[in-house]
Amino acid sequence: xxxxxxxxxxxxxxxxxxxxxxxxxxxxxxxxxxxxxxxxxxxxxxxxxxxxxxxxxxxxxxxxxxxxxxxxxxxxxxxxxxxxxxxxxxxxxxxxxxxxxxxxxxxxxxxxxxxxxxxxxxxxxxxxxxxxxxxxxxxxxxxxxxxxxxxxxxxxxxxxxxxxxxxxxxxxxxxxxxxxxxxxxxxxxxxxxxxxxxxxxxxxxxxxxxxxxxxxxxxxxxxxxxxxxxxxxxxxxxxxxxxxxxxxxxxxxxxxxxxxxxxxxxxxxxxxxxxxxxxxxxxxxxxxxxxxxxxxxxxxxxxxxxxxxxxxxxxxxxxxx
Amino acid sequence: xxxxxxxxxxxxxxxxxxxxxxxxxxxxxxxxxxxxxxxxxxxxxxxxxxxxxxxxxxxxxxxxxxxxxxxxxxxxxxxxxxxxxxxxxxxxxxxxxxxxxxxxxxxxxxxxxxxxxxxxxxxxxxxxxxxxxxxxxxxxxxxxxxxxxxxxxxxxxxxxxxxxxxxxxxxxxxxxxxxxxxxxxxxxxxxxxxxxxxxxxxxxxxxxxxxxxxxxxxxxxxxxxxxxxxxxxxxxxxxxxxxxxxxxxxxxxxxxxxxxxxxxxxxxxxxxxxxxxxxxxxxxxxxxxxxxxxxxxxxxxxxxxxxxxxxxxxxxxxxxx
Numbered sequence: 001x002x003x004x005x006x007x008x009x010x011x012x013x014x015x016x017x018x019x020x021x022x023x024x025x026x027x028x029x030x031x032x033x034x035x036x037x038x039x040x041x042x043x044x045x046x047x048x049x050x051x052x053x054x055x056x057x058x059x060x061x062x063x064x065x066x067x068x069x070x071x072x073x074x075x076x077x078x079x080x081x082x083x084x085x086x087x088x089x090x091x092x093x094x095x096x097x098x099x100x101x102x103x104x105x106x107x108x109x110x111x112x113x114x115x116x117x118x119x120x121x122x123x124x125x126x127x128x129x130x131x132x133x134x135x136x137x138x139x140x141x142x143x144x145x146x147x148x149x150x151x152x153x154x155x156x157x158x159x160x161x162x163x164x165x166x167x168x169x170x171x172x173x174x175x176x177x178x179x180x181x182x183x184x185x186x187x188x189x190x191x192x193x194x195x196x197x198x199x200x201x202x203x204x205x206x207x208x209x210x211x212x213x214x215x216x217x218x219x220x221x222x223x224x225x226x227x228x229x230x231x232x233x234x235x236x237x238x239x240x241x242x243x244x245x246x247x248x249x250x251x252x253x254x255x256x257x258x259x260x261x262x263x264x265x266x267x268x269x270x271x272x273x274x275x276x277x278x279x280x281x282x283x284x285x286x287x288x289x290x291x292x293x294x295x296x297x298x299x300x301x302x303x304x305x306x307x308x309x310x311x312x313x314x315x316x317x318x319x320x321x
Numbered sequence: 322x323x324x325x326x327x328x329x330x331x332x333x334x335x336x337x338x339x340x341x342x343x344x345x346x347x348x349x350x351x352x353x354x355x356x357x358x359x360x361x362x363x364x365x366x367x368x369x370x371x372x373x374x375x376x377x378x379x380x381x382x383x384x385x386x387x388x389x390x391x392x393x394x395x396x397x398x399x400x401x402x403x404x405x406x407x408x409x410x411x412x413x414x415x416x417x418x419x420x421x422x423x424x425x426x427x428x429x430x431x432x433x434x435x436x437x438x439x440x441x442x443x444x445x446x447x448x449x450x451x452x453x454x455x456x457x458x459x460x461x462x463x464x465x466x467x468x469x470x471x472x473x474x475x476x477x478x479x480x481x482x483x484x485x486x487x488x489x490x491x492x493x494x495x496x497x498x499x500x501x502x503x504x505x506x507x508x509x510x511x512x513x514x515x516x517x518x519x520x521x522x523x524x525x526x527x528x529x530x531x532x533x534x535x536x537x538x539x540x541x542x543x544x545x546x547x548x549x550x551x552x553x554x555x556x557x558x559x560x561x562x563x564x565x566x567x568x569x570x571x572x573x574x575x576x577x578x579x580x581x582x583x584x585x586x587x588x589x590x591x592x593x594x595x596x597x598x599x600x601x602x603x604x605x606x607x608x609x610x611x612x613x614x615x616x617x618x619x620x621x622x623x624x625x626x627x628x629x630x631x632x633x634x635x636x637x638x639x640x641x642x
Contacts, residue, residue: 051372051433081404087426092451093433101422105408112372112414130413 006035006196008316009188009229010203011140013042013057013210015075015244016236016299017203018064020312023305024201025065025135027313035198037135038191039065042205043120044147044176044213046139047159049097050088052107053114054159057210058124058139059106066131074244077102096164121185138187140214145182147209148175158209167246171253174208179216188214192223199316200224202233204297206247207266208254221270230272230319232312234297235260238277243298261287273315275308327356327517329637330509330550331524332461334363334378334531336396336565337557337620338524339385341633344626345522346386346456348634356519358456359512360386363526364441365468365497365534367460368480370418371409373428374435375480378531379445379460380427387452395565398423417485442506459508461535466503468530469496479530488567492574495529500537509535513544520637521545523554525618527568528587529575542591551593551640553633555618556581559598564619582608594636596629 008028012021021039028034039061046055063069063077070078080100089095099107106127113123119142128137149161151169161167184192191197205211215221224231240258242248248258256262260276261283267274273291276283281294293315299305329349333342342360349355363378384390384398391399401421410416420428427448434444440463449458470482472490482488505513512518526532536542545552558581563569569579577583581597582604588595594612597604602615614636620626 050429051436052429077408081402081422083402083422084405084426084429087398087423088430090452091426091430091448093426093430101402101404101425102408104422104425105405105412105414108371108373108405109409109412109414115372127412131411 003036005033006198007038007191007194008035008199008201008313009191009197010037010039010201011042011205011211011214012039012061012203013205014045014060017041017057017205017210018060018069019299019305020201020203020234020309021061022064022067022069022302023299023307023309024313026302026306027309029134035196038187039135039137040140040185040188040191040214041137042210042213043139043141044145044209045158045162046144047146047157049159050094050099051111052099052104053111053120054097054099054107055110055120055124055139056159058137059103061137062106062124062128062131062133065128065133065135065137068131076100097159119185121187136187138185140188141182141185141217143178143182145176145178145213145217147213148177149209150175162209162246167249171208171250173254174212176213176216179213180218182217184217184220188220192220192227197227197229198320199229199313200227200231201312201316202231202267202271204234204236204243206236206242206245206250207263208247208250225270230316231270232273232275232316232319233263233267233271234275234308234312235263235277235280237263238297239279259283260292264290264292272319275312275315324357326354327519328359328512328515329356329520329522329634330512330518331358331360331522332363332526332532332535333360333382333524334526335366335381338362338378338526338531339381339390340620340626341522341524341555341630342382343385343388343623344620344628344630345634347623347627348630350455356517359508360456360458361461361506361509361512361535362458363531363534364460364462365466365530366479366483367465368467368478370480371415371420372432373425374432374441375418375420375428376431376441376445376460377480379458380424382458383427383445383449383452383454386449386454386456386458389452397421418480440506442508457508459506461509462503462506462538464499464503466497466499466534466538468534469498470530471496483530483567488570492529492571494575495533497534497537500534501539503538505538505541509541513541513548518548518550519641520550520634521548521552522633522637523552523588523592525555525557525564527557527563527566527571528584529568529571546591551637552591553594553596553637553640554584554588554592555596555629555633556584556598556601558584559618560600580604581613585611585613593640596633596636
């Protein structure tokens with residue numbers, strides 16, 4: 001992809017976001033004069049564990065772009081093994097967070113790069129280059145932002161809520177510790193400043209925990225809102241269910257309608273276009289004049305991902321005219 | 322084992338030492354009123370790699386005592402896999418030092434304990450307890466001692482010499498950086514002070530790189546020499562070859578006779594008994610009045626280990642009378 005044809009900014013969180021990002025990369029790769037793709041990833045889920053810097057969303061995006069992701073399990077790497085975890089259990093170590101043997105190499109190498117003085121952006125560029133990923137991928141920030149989930153059993157660090165407690169506690173609100181003092185990463189900052197930014201695509205990620213941490217950094221929401229480029233989002237909710245993860249449960253606990261409409265409401269006027277699943281086609285009429293389109297959004301195969309990505313890119317082109 | 326029946330101190334380095342240590346633990350376990358076994362392990366080979374504290378000799382001893390060691394390969398853990406290394410290679414990481422997926426759990430957990438403020442002795446006790454090891458195992462010191470190998474191609478950090486360069490450079494001398502300022506670990510210190518110390522057994526480890534780092538710490542050699550307990554060593558050389566590793570090559574490069582006699586000479590009067598292999602039986606007469614005995618020293622099976630250990634323990638008993 002050539003940087004002279006403008007660029008597209010994709011904001012992504014975990015697995016759903018990673019799928020659409022891979023679809024966007026695939027769709028743009030086959031397109032003449034394609035804009036370059038800039039992928040900015042949530043780091044609110046990052047945490048230190050066993051002395052390693054774990055960045056689950058960066059890894060989901062990276063593995064999907066490198067075609068290393070496990071599609072059946074839905075997370076982590078294909079062909080993963082768990083010998084490390086079994087040995088760690090034998091040693092009495094902390095095993096509530098599963099680290100695959102291959103996946104571990106990413107965490108060890110990233111931690112080594114960070115401890116050697118690289119920023120998270122530099123370490124991410126290092127790892128994505130090594131995996132021959134042709135698009136720019138960066139964290140939302142090089143300074144830590146940590147999502148805290150306030151629940152009926154108290155405040156929980158994100159991975160304690162998400163993995164250890166398996167999202168069981170009822171959520172009252174979220175806190176993004178460090179967000180107020182955080183600056184957007186160089187890639188996010190530069191891309192938001194580009195006059196040839198052609199579109200912002202908010203991937204089908206959980207808005208509360210994958211996208212809001214980015215919007216919580218000073219200036220980001222305002223810069224997005226004032227950008228000339230259209231902002232499109234794809235709903236992570238189909239019918240009344242999240243494709244994956246706790247988005248539906250959170251919508252309910254936070255008092256939103258448990259549907260794509262709840263997601264749209266949460267984005268609060270930020271969107272120029274909102275892609276919902278075709279099972280939610282009724283919303284297109286019901287919510288008019290809100291800019292909704294209904295297509296097949298479930299991404300089970302690479303073809304699904306590319307098709308959805310192309311639909312989104314085409315709509316971006318229309319909106320820019 | 323009961324600490325009221327006195328104790329035996331074993332000094333061990335890598336794989337050969339680990340085998341005899343396992344044999345000693347096995348032999349003492351079956352003996353009524355057995356003394357307790359205190360195992361002190363070389364840390365001159367330890368190094369920081371990929372941000373992890375690697376302690377190859379402590380691990381060899383620990384894995385052998387926990388019956389987790391790979392006897393066929395001769396090092397590391399049984400049933401080991403290498404998915405981490407392959408993933409690390411894909412990421413362009415440093416792959417000259419092989420870290421198995423199971424083995425990695427030890428390094429990650431130890432590094433976590435050390436970074437949490439534990440001493441290496443405490444971390445080692447933590448790991449050996451988790452593996453139900455019934456004997457005390459400790460590093461020689463809680464402060465870093467790092468073996469530097471001076472060679473015809475310059476000074477090399479130990480693992481660079483040993484693994485990366487596969488012991489090819491010719492050795493001129495060794496340096497144990499930090500040894501002068503290092504204190505013996507609590508286990509080594511306490512055991513050397515015990516009036517009921519019944520024997521010191523120097524395992525069939527490479528004297529230059531496994532035992533000398535311990536003897537280089539202030540006071541250790543003198544305290545051993547003045548202890549009332551007999552000091553026995555088992556030769557790591559059989560005929561003109563090391564059972565494993567570069568001991569024979571080092572003897573030659575350093576101007577010693579390349580045989581068990583070279584090892585005995587290097588220990589320079591420290592030994593009250595020296596066990597050589599029966600293929601070296603001629604040395605018993607040739608070197609008289611040096612206290613040599615020739616037995617089968619090659620340890621291929623658990624029975625071999627226990628038999629050799631029992632021979633050594635019996636001789637210790639004789640010498641104490």
